[in-house]
Amino acid sequence: MDNIAKTAKSRKRWSAWLGLIPFLVFCLAFEIVPILLLLRDSLLLKDGGMTLSHYGDALAPLYLKSFINSIKLSGLTAIIGTVLGVFIGYAIYRWPNKRVQDFLVTLSDVTTNFAGAPLAFAFIIILGSNGVVTQFLLQYFHWKIYPDFSVYSFSGLTLAYVYFQLPLMVLLIIPAFAGLRKEWRESAFNLGADTLRYWLNIGIPVLSPSLIAGFTLLFANAFGAYATAYTLTGSRLSLVTLQIGFTIAGEVLHDPGIGQAMAILSLLIMGSSIVIYQIATNRARRWTRN
Amino acid sequence: MAYLDLTNISKAFNTVVAVKDFNLSIEKGQLVSFLGPSGCGKTTTLRMIAGFELPDSGTIMLNGEDISLVPPNKRGIGMVFQAYALFPNMTIRENVMFGLRMAKKPKPYIEKKVDEVLDLVRLSNTAKRYPHQLSGGQQQRIALARALAIEPRVLLLDEPLSALDAEVRVALRGEIRRIQTELGITTVYVTHDQEEALSISDRVVVMNSGLIEQIGTAQEIYRSPNTRFVATFIGTANEFHGIVTGENTVLCDDLTLTSDRIRSFINGTRVVALVRPENVQVFDSKPAGDQLNLFEGVIETLTFHGAITRLGISASGKHITADVNLTGRAMLSHHQKVWLCFQPEYCQVMSE
Amino acid sequence: MKQKPSVSQVLLILFFILYMVIPIIATYVFSVATRWDRTILPEGYSLEGYTTAAQNPYFFKTLRNSLVLSLSTVLVSLIIVVPTVYWVHVRLQSAKSLLDLLMILPFGIPGVVLALALVQVYNFQPLSRSALLLIAAEVVFTMPFMYRSVSNSLAAVDISTLTEAAQSLGADIKSVLLEVIVPSIFPGMLSGSLLVFATVFAEFTLARLIVGAGFKTFPMLLVEYTRIDGTIAAALSVISFTVAWIASMLILWVGGKGVRSTQDIVKAK
Numbered sequence: 009m010d011n012i013a014k015t016a017k018s019r020k021r022w023s024a025w026l027g028l029i030p031f032l033v034f035c036l037a038f039e040i041v042p043i044l045l046l047l048r049d050s051l052l053l054k055d056g057g058m059t060l061s062h063y064g065d066a067l068a069p070l071y072l073k074s075f076i077n078s079i080k081l082s083g084l085t086a087i088i089g090t091v092l093g094v095f096i097g098y099a100i101y102r103w104p105n106k107r108v109q110d111f112l113v114t115l116s117d118v119t120t121n122f123a124g125a126p127l128a129f130a131f132i133i134i135l136g137s138n139g140v141v142t143q144f145l146l147q148y149f150h151w152k153i154y155p156d157f158s159v160y161s162f163s164g165l166t167l168a169y170v171y172f173q174l175p176l177m178v179l180l181i182i183p184a185f186a187g188l189r190k191e192w193r194e195s196a197f198n199l200g201a202d203t204l205r206y207w208l209n210i211g212i213p214v215l216s217p218s219l220i221a222g223f224t225l226l227f228a229n230a231f232g233a234y235a236t237a238y239t240l241t242g243s244r245l246s247l248v249t250l251q252i253g254f255t256i257a258g259e260v261l262h263d264p265g266i267g268q269a270m271a272i273l274s275l276l277i278m279g280s281s282i283v284i285y286q287i288a289t290n291r292a293r294r295w296t297r298n
Numbered sequence: 299m300a301y302l303d304l305t306n307i308s309k310a311f312n313t314v315v316a317v318k319d320f321n322l323s324i325e326k327g328q329l330v331s332f333l334g335p336s337g338c339g340k341t342t343t344l345r346m347i348a349g350f351e352l353p354d355s356g357t358i359m360l361n362g363e364d365i366s367l368v369p370p371n372k373r374g375i376g377m378v379f380q381a382y383a384l385f386p387n388m389t390i391r392e393n394v395m396f397g398l399r400m401a402k403k404p405k406p407y408i409e410k411k412v413d414e415v416l417d418l419v420r421l422s423n424t425a426k427r428y429p430h431q432l433s434g435g436q437q438q439r440i441a442l443a444r445a446l447a448i449e450p451r452v453l454l455l456d457e458p459l460s461a462l463d464a465e466v467r468v469a470l471r472g473e474i475r476r477i478q479t480e481l482g483i484t485t486v487y488v489t490h491d492q493e494e495a496l497s498i499s500d501r502v503v504v505m506n507s508g509l510i511e512q513i514g515t516a517q518e519i520y521r522s523p524n525t526r527f528v529a530t531f532i533g534t535a536n537e538f539h540g541i542v543t544g545e546n547t548v549l550c551d552d553l554t555l556t557s558d559r560i561r562s563f564i565n566g567t568r569v570v571a572l573v574r575p576e577n578v579q580v581f582d583s584k585p586a587g588d589q590l591n592l593f594e595g596v597i598e599t600l601t602f603h604g605a606i607t608r609l610g611i612s613a614s615g616k617h618i619t620a621d622v623n624l625t626g627r628a629m630l631s632h633h634q635k636v637w638l639c640f641q642p643e644y645c646q647v648m649s650e
Numbered sequence: 651m652k653q654k655p656s657v658s659q660v661l662l663i664l665f666f667i668l669y670m671v672i673p674i675i676a677t678y679v680f681s682v683a684t685r686w687d688r689t690i691l692p693e694g695y696s697l698e699g700y701t702t703a704a705q706n707p708y709f710f711k712t713l714r715n716s717l718v719l720s721l722s723t724v725l726v727s728l729i730i731v732v733p734t735v736y737w738v739h740v741r742l743q744s745a746k747s748l749l750d751l752l753m754i755l756p757f758g759i760p761g762v763v764l765a766l767a768l769v770q771v772y773n774f775q776p777l778s779r780s781a782l783l784l785i786a787a788e789v790v791f792t793m794p795f796m797y798r799s800v801s802n803s804l805a806a807v808d809i810s811t812l813t814e815a816a817q818s819l820g821a822d823i824k825s826v827l828l829e830v831i832v833p834s835i836f837p838g839m840l841s842g843s844l845l846v847f848a849t850v851f852a853e854f855t856l857a858r859l860i861v862g863a864g865f866k867t868f869p870m871l872l873v874e875y876t877r878i879d880g881t882i883a884a885a886l887s888v889i890s891f892t893v894a895w896i897a898s899m900l901i902l903w904v905g906g907k908g909v910r911s912t913q914d915i916v917k918a919k
Contacts, residue, residue, distance in 0.1 A: 349817075370814070372820070376819075381811050383811045383814070387834060396819050448820065
């Protein structure tokens, strides 16, 4: 009797893992293995030897520029998004009317997904050389933004990216504000602090994991973006994702190894951002869940 | 052969032993409680009876049939869970008829049966509502009705009342006992609340760390605990640690206790003598005559509990708890000198 | 004790609303404008953008393609993710952290990288540069969203206890699935499906890089028109925005408030 029960139980335990197989197979086939092969190929020469030369080429001045641009763009929009997002998020959080608050949160929820080609085009409409806002600034403020500014340039792309970065930060930071207990503020005042000291000593430190999480998420978000940049700049601006895209589409005649190396480097950058994001989020959750 | 027989049941999770050498026979129509602190194995044992866990060794026999390996949906066992577990997407009526539908009973039978059990738990008027519209106590009664609808051979309840308010708990446990007796259904009831177990059970199984400490009626468990764990888990007891010095005496520091429940301990054995507070008599002045177990002490604390007052008395360096009824006697006060006494038959001695 | 908002609050919110809303409104208006390059408001209105677009044979073709792509992705995603989430939740808790990890993974892979990897590995028929490969890629890409939705739905209902209750009442596996499990997680499945649908419908990167002209999707047509005819591009944008709008509203309606967590929002832009 013992043995039958035992084998029945161990069979049950072992067979439970079988249920996971379809999913695991799918992940391996279309996600994990291809990326691993990509990694392998990035380290191979055309005739088969192992090498790091592709990585060297990928960081040569020609392509290094695209990395610098991508990092600049991602960093800049992440900073702008974080700072503006925090202030706007706070303004929403403290808005007295709940209906308006809900509306603003919904607005953020919806607009953070309006990215890609339609968004890029929308910015062309409003900030192109004959765009609505361009006209508006010209006629009402006598401010001629062209030719110093162009929507197709780095600054134009920045404005477009901020469009979806901002609501993302807002959605992220509002729950963090909610995690700042009213009692902390009250006991701080009770102990003699004023608003500024409260924020400097308690508010911002407690918020900082969320701020870091937000920043890294925004950074990763921008770094991996493709469609918006493609639509807005075509091949005018050199970005990492665009370069990799050219490799696939066969539009560039360089060694595929370089594209692969760039892809792996992007993965490393994105990967570390996501890891930092996870750590920061867990820290934030721990502090505010007490 | 009893109706439900558990023989040598053991179960471990990885390296943690949950239940060990569990042996129990339950007669048909009895309500048996598994009582113990959390982690003692009572729920694990219940789930093995239900079929949601498989024992590592041992057998479970129901009405002569070995059900140890029978899957849970074929055991004919009704279960009431701690978390009600009513299906949120179904009305009360649909919930209650679920088991009957699974058994493919004919429609008129189902209708009649559902009305019957809803009537039994006195919630016939909720049939068209949804679980979230009912209170916790009501949901639990529906869960009971749902389990009873299939006329199970055994009814299992896993801490059914622990999620409810105290008031609802007392009322509901009476209801459960009433229904159980009326239907004569064999029942196993898991709880960590001793008051619950003692008030409704035919027999109580006290468990601790996966082992059975004692099986008996409520009175037996309370009056004659076999082990120190049982004595202290059920109710409160004054503990006197000492050595056996004679056929019925125990020396506890400089106190000599007389007991006629020493059993067969040889002199010199380290033991603990237990006396329940309600059996400690308190006198303002030294009682006349030759009293056994008579000690002098001073009242340190007085706590009013309504019907009784609990006294904390210091006697010969020991702290003794006594429960007294203050009706018809002079008031007692702090720092008052009093005399304590208890009968040898209320002094239970067991190994340390 | 409701106070009024402060001046800085009002200014910030106003700025926010304008920033978010102006591009969208401008697109809608542009799509019905005859000429709008010299003035604040359009010089005239007409629906020509839409009618011309509809006359393009590719218009309905790409719409159909995007629809097929989105629906297929939803279907495959449901089939792969839902049973897995249920299984792990009820029978294989020890695999939960593995599952969480696998579901975070797609967030760390930019669309272009996934496209590159898949195109290079599956360069043989019948998968090479095919719609099938694209569907697989989109499923990988949107897995976390479906997972999040279904998993939250599952967690909200204590599915193990419900399953045990059903079993104690004599239900077999089929009955447990159909009567207890699916109804409980249906809201999660529905909002997950809507989310996946909307995401794939608007997705450009994978579609362009994996299949390209062989299976033209609606976003690809849109991008083409941005270089040719602004009004038509705007009309297509309006359609794109509207589909996304409707999907968002439906999701909110199905799942209640704040269904989406912030992590769901990282997508290829």
